[in-house]
Every structure is written in C-alpha cells, then in structure tokens.
Amino acid sequence: xxxLTQSPGTLSLSPGERATLSCRASQSVSSSYLAWxxxxxxxxxxxLIYGTSSxxxxxxDRFSGSGSGTDFTLTISRLEPEDFAVYYCQQYGSxxxxxxxxxxxxx
Amino acid sequence: xxQLVESGGGLxxxxxxxxxxxxxxxFTSSSYAMSWVRQAxxxxxxxxxxxxxxGVSTYYADSVKGRFTISRDNSKNTLYLEMNSLRAEDTAxxxxxxxxxxxxxxxxxxxxxxKGTTVIVSS
Numbered sequence: 191x192x193x194l195t196q197s198p199g200t201l202s203l204s205p206g207e208r209a210t211l212s213c214r215a216s217q218s219v220s221s222s223y224l225a226w227x228x229x230x231x232x233x234x235x236x237x238l239i240y241g242t243s244s245x246x247x248x249x250x251d252r253f254s255g256s257g258s259g260t261d262f263t264l265t266i267s268r269l270e271p272e273d274f275a276v277y278y279c280q281q282y283g284s285x286x287x288x289x290x291x292x293x294x295x296x297x
Numbered sequence: 298x299x300q301l302v303e304s305g306g307g308l309x310x311x312x313x314x315x316x317x318x319x320x321x322x323x324f325t326s327s328s329y330a331m332s333w334v335r336q337a338x339x340x341x342x343x344x345x346x347x348x349x350x351x352g353v354s355t356y357y358a359d360s361v362k363g364r365f366t367i368s369r370d371n372s373k374n375t376l377y378l379e380m381n382s383l384r385a386e387d388t389a390x391x392x393x394x395x396x397x398x399x400x401x402x403x404x405x406x407x408x409x410x411x412k413g414t415t416v417i418v419s420s
Contacts, residue, residue, distance in 0.1 A: 225406040227342075234392055234410040235334075235342060246408065278342055282403050286332070286344035 192217050194279055194289035202297040209266040211292045213279035218259050223283030226255055226264045229291075230275045238277075239264065269294075299323040301393050301411030308417045313383050319376040319393030319411055327351060327371040330401035333378050335389035336413075345391070346378065347401035356402040361387075383418045390415050 193216040203209055213224070226239040237246040239255035242262060252267040266273055274296055279289040305317040319331070333345040346367040347356040355367050366379040376393050391414055394407035 223404065223406075227407075229342075234412050235407075236410065237406065237408050240397070240406045240408075280342075280406070282406050284403055286334075286347070286403065286407075288342040288344065291341045 192219060192281055192284060192287055194281060194287055196277075196279060196289035196292045198292060199290075200293045200295060202295050203269055204297045205269050205271055207269050209264075209269055209273070209294055211264040211266075211277055211294070213257075213262040213264070213289050215260045215262070215281060219262075219281045220283045221258050221262075223281055224255075224257070224262050225280045225282060226253075227278045227280065228273075228275050229278065235278065266294075299395060299409045301395060301409060303391065303393050303411045303414035306391065306414030306416045308419065309383055310420050311384060311418055313418070314379070314381045315383065315416060317378040317380065317391055317393075317414055317416070319378075321374045321376065321393075321395065324395065326369070326374045328399055330396040330399060330405060331367075331369065331376045332394045332396055332401075332407055333367060333376075334392045334394055334407070334410075335387075335416075336392070337386070337389045340389075343389075347396070348376070349401040350399040354401050380416070383416075385418050388416060388418050 197212045221242040224242045227235040229235045243255045276291045302320045348367045352369045364382045395409040396405040397408045398405035
C-alpha cells in the first residue's frame with residue numbers, strides 16, 4: 191500500500207504570501223492519479239487539483255499542482271483569507287489513500 | 298448542479314448496526330462510481346468503500362471489510378452504507394462522494410462531496 195506523507199503538518203503564513211505544500215509517496219505514483227482537496231472547518235472536502243496539475247472546475251488559478259514520481263507539490267501563489275484551511279493529497283492509482291493533511295493557518 | 302445529501306447517522310451502541318443513505322441529484326447515477334469516506338473527530342480522511350456505477354463491483358478498506366456493505370439503487374439515485382458490528386473506532390463523519398468515472402476503486406478521483414452525516418458509536 192502506498193503511504194502519503196504531507197509536510198509540513200502546519201504552515202503559518204500571512205495573506206499575500208506564497209504557500210508550498212508537499213506530499214511524498216512511499217512508492218512511485220503515476221502523475222495521472224494524484225489529487226488535492228481543501229477542507230475548511232465544519233465543511234466537506236472540496237476537490238482542488240486532479241491528475242497532479244489540473245484544476246477542478248471553479249478553482250482559482252492561484253492554486254497549482256506539480257510533481258512526479260514520489261514528490262508532489264500544491265502551490266498557492268498569493269494567499270487569500272479564504273485559503274486558510276486543511277489540505278489533503280490523495281493518490282488514486284492504486285486504492286484511495288489520503289495523506290494526513292497540512293493545516294494552513296494565519297501567522 | 299450535482300448534489301449529494303447524506304442521512305442516517307446517529308448514536309448507536311457498540312456491536313449495533315446503522316444504515317447510511319446518500320441521495321444524489323444533478324447527474325446520471327449509473328454513469329459514475331461512488332465512494333464513502335470517513336473522518337474521525339480531529340483526524341484526517343479515510344477511504345471506506347467504493348462501488349461501481351452499475352453496482353456490480355464493490356471495494357472496501359481492510360478496517361471495515363466483512364462489517365460494512367456498500368450498495369446503490371440507481372432507480373432512486375441513492376447510495377447506501379450498511380454498517381454492522383460497529384465499534385467505537387467507527388465514530389466519524391461519513392461523507393459520500395461522486396467519482397469522476399464509472400468504475401470504482403481507483404483511477405478516478407472524488408469530484409463532488411456531500412456535507413456528511415455523523416455516526417457516534419458509544420454505550
């Protein structure tokens with residue numbers, strides 16, 4: 191089973207700054223099958239990115255995904271107040287594993 | 298607009314049973330696989346089960362295999378999760394999600410999520 195490890199566990203930044211979230215897999219993941227989800231407190235997760243770098247419908251272009259093999263990154267170019275949330279990566283090339291999440295909090 | 302609405306959660310004693318439902322609208326149910334994902338209090342997301350669009354193929358996490366049963370009624374656009382032999386560690390918010398393709402398990406991401414229903418297993 192592929193294990194996904196996200197880092198950092200918590201990221202403290204200010205609006206306007208750039209956020210870089212990491213997702214590392216224990217085995218190689220096809221870049222076609224890596225997704226990112228955003229979850230705000232008390233809400234359901236929301237799909238942001240699929241296929242490593244494709245934005246889901248309605249997702250702002252300040253969100254971008256990249257990576258290959260075992261290392262993947264979610265970048266938020268300029269943080270807006272509504273971006274402070276928990277972010278999960280997921281691989282869906284074999285099973286449906288999620289990372290443990292990165293909490294993006296106000297500095 | 299695609300909408301998913303879960304129901305059926307509640308308080309149940311250890312060893313008890315519960316059936317969750319997920320009412321879907323805004324898309325052709327049989328054309329898409331569906332998932333159940335849960336989130337224990339203060340924890341991350343855990344995939345629970347998948348079912349193919351036809352309902353023929355089902356898949357389970359090891360943690361629920363043999364205790365939970367996923368099913369669907371495409372004529373009613375409804376997804377179900379029958380949960381038996383419940384344990385305290387099954388306490389969580391349970392989300393249903395529409396996958397991006399017809400087949401279940403892998404190769405398709407979870408593109409729309411419901412708001413979830415809460416299951417509490419406690420005596």
